[in-house]
Amino acid sequence: MKRYGVIMAGGGGTRFWPLSRKERPKQLLNLSGKDFMINETLDRLSSTVERENMFIVTNVSQAELMKEETEGRLNKDHILAEPAARNTSACIGYAAMEILRKYGDGIMCILPSDHFVKDEEEFSRVLEAAMLAAEQTDALVTIGIEPTFPATGYGYIKSKQGSQTPIGDKNNKNYSIVEEFVEKPDEETAKNYLSKGGYLWNSGMFIWKASTILSYMEWLLPDVFQCLSEIGDAIGTVKEQVTIEKIYPVIPKISIDYGIMEKADNVLVIPGSFGWNDIGSLDMLSLMREADESGNTRYGETLCEDSRNCIIYGTDKLIAAIGLEDMIVVQTGDAVLICPRERAQEVKNIVDQLAEQGREQYL
Amino acid sequence: MKRYGVIMAGGGGTRFWPLSRKERPKQLLNLSGKDFMINETLDRLSSTVERENMFIVTNVSQAELMKEETEGRLNKDHILAEPAARNTSACIGYAAMEILRKYGDGIMCILPSDHFVKDEEEFSRVLEAAMLAAEQTDALVTIGIEPTFPATGYGYIKSKQGSQTPIGDKNNKNYSIVEEFVEKPDEETAKNYLSKGGYLWNSGMFIWKASTILSYMEWLLPDVFQCLSEIGDAIGTVKEQVTIEKIYPVIPKISIDYGIMEKADNVLVIPGSFGWNDIGSLDMLSLMREADESGNTRYGETLCEDSRNCIIYGTDKLIAAIGLEDMIVVQTGDAVLICPRERAQEVKNIVDQLAEQGREQYL
Secondary structure, three states, X not given: OOEEEEEEOOOOOHHHOOOOEOOEOHXXXXXXXXXXXXXXXXXXXXXXXXXXXXXXXXXXXXXXHHHHHOOOOOOHHHEEEXXXXXXXXXXXXXXXXXXXXXXXXXXXXXXXXXXXXXXXXXXXXXXXHHHHHHHHHOOEEEEEEOOOOOOOOOOEEEEOOOOOEEOOOOOOOEEEEEEEEEOOOXXXXXXXXXHHOOEEEXXXXXXXXXXXXXXXXXXXXXXXXXXXXXXXXXXXXXXXXXXXXXXXXXXXXXXXXXXXXXXXOOEEEEEEOOOEEEOOOHHHHHHOOOOOOOOOEXXXXXXXXXXXXXXXXXXXXXEEEEOOEOEEEEEEOOEEEEEEHHHXXXXXXXXXXXXXXXXXXHO | OOXXXXXXXXXXXXXXXXXXXXXXXXXXXXXXXXXXHHHHHHHHHOOOOOHHHEEEEEEHHHHHHHHHHOOOOOOHHHEEEEOOOOHHHHHHHHHHHHHHHHHXXXXXXXXXXXXXXXXXXXXXXXXXXXXXXXXXXXXXXXEEEOOOOOOOOOOEEEEOOOOOEEOOOOXXXXXXXXXXXEOOOOHHHHHHHHXXXXXXXXXXXXXXXXXXXXXXXXXXXXXXXXXHHHHHHHOOXXXXXXXXXXXXXXXXXXXXXXXXXXXXXXEEEEEEOOOEEEOOOHHHHHHOOOOOOOOOEEEOOXXXXXXXXXXXXEOOOEEEEEOOEOEEEEEEOOEXXXXXXXXXXXXXXXXXXXXHOXXXXXO
């Protein structure tokens, strides 16, 4: 069966401020020192899906820059521009409709654009197995990450005990039936999940047929499906663009997790263990390159005196640190951010405040 | 008797990096938001000494910029350029010789260029009294600051018990005979000084006749005096500049405290209490303007979230801080510095390291 890759790349990444800006969202940052996150995601997928079958769904405001920066990585026409951000159900449904109407049914492999994967070969093996499972079963397949610590920042997937089934490919992978999706837990609950076993991190990676997900939307999200159908009917006609611009902004905003995954009856999970991380905040920069002997992750011109376990990121200034521990310092363009690593999530508040105060130049 | 003001302004102020640079030393920083430190010092002195009798001694590398930035504050010819830094005995002796040979004897009021004074009126009253005492007694007069806490960063002056003598001016000031100059103490010793009483902070402000200090130099620092005499003989002749350039760099390097004050027999101290601080490190920026309601001293564009008692200084970037306490953040030009307030003295190490590493552009 035909295979498609769909990268969800519509987010602004406000937790990455000041590196990420309105004009330069997180997925278009080069954090590894090698390439933009979006390109690393496309490259990672390329061992499983042909580049000519890759798609990106992004916001219309980012589409032009996205086309430039992904030059040569995929067909420019496969960069789908959302006229408005309508959450992941709309995003995935739009891609499914586009694929189905223009290219015919196939397995969609849907990945966020901002993940870190250490072991890319194992990642490919798991993805390969997931595609096979989706083809064999007509199920909604997701990848669940084997937890390595009691994370409170991820949702969890509980798999049904004893439901483990071999996929029957050369990689010897199994799937399990999903019993339940659970919200981000508190620390005690997370510890409990780890000791009980059978809980995996919800990675936000989905694998299914385009036709399957649209059927589920028709059943579970009829209002979303109605909008998508109207768009689908216009695809390939002269009315395509105008219809998208009219309909897309009124698609109900609902996440695929809440709208479909938590309610659907045939959901499978394949466990993955490939050094995965959601690059959700600046704290994750420590994963992107090797630390110095004091545990400091350093980008750009830096000078660290008696400082430990910090993330020091300079773009065009020298950053000099004395006596810092577990801190984040990021300088780029017209802004400098300083905060403790454990408070990296709160960077979002700074962006909110700047917006409230009308300090647009910093957004 | 004629009165002269001499501002010692030769220092680089490495503890003020990155604000202070080779090309822009501390005394040429505008930290108060009103004017350069050097100009504030000149202005503060102007109620006691006429501007036409003010002098600045600075390094030749800073002399041009100093002339520009002090425009209109004093006679440009009174900015004396040292071809090399030879410590305070040379600096003061040079000024004394220049004054004596060119303008005749008089009371010199010698002030560092980087002090903070809160109560300028009281400062003027104390200075006035010191000038009178120097005139009446032919002594070496210094101003000792009434300690407000057991500081370990200043030297102390012990005054002789019962030696208090009224100066007999309208300000009702007294002088005491100095018994001893003592080095920067440890905390316990400093506490001891405060509880015993009779100890004052060594402010580095000196008041004496030009002829008196030169006599003391002839007695206590004959090698220094020999050099100064050669320079003195050339002053006003065509050989003046060439002699200074030849002799100055070989004047023995010795501080006025160590070379004269600690050894001289006729040293008087006048206690002062006018909200004095030596602006010796970035931590002192907190004195220069009012803090916000969380105790943060903020310069430039800043955004503080849950941060307390910090010094946040941005020149041309937005500085955003989350969860910082008792920290210093300074951004200017091509550099950013972050350190805890209590480690502000160590900024000097950064400058040393940059010099060692040949990163000249940041010095």
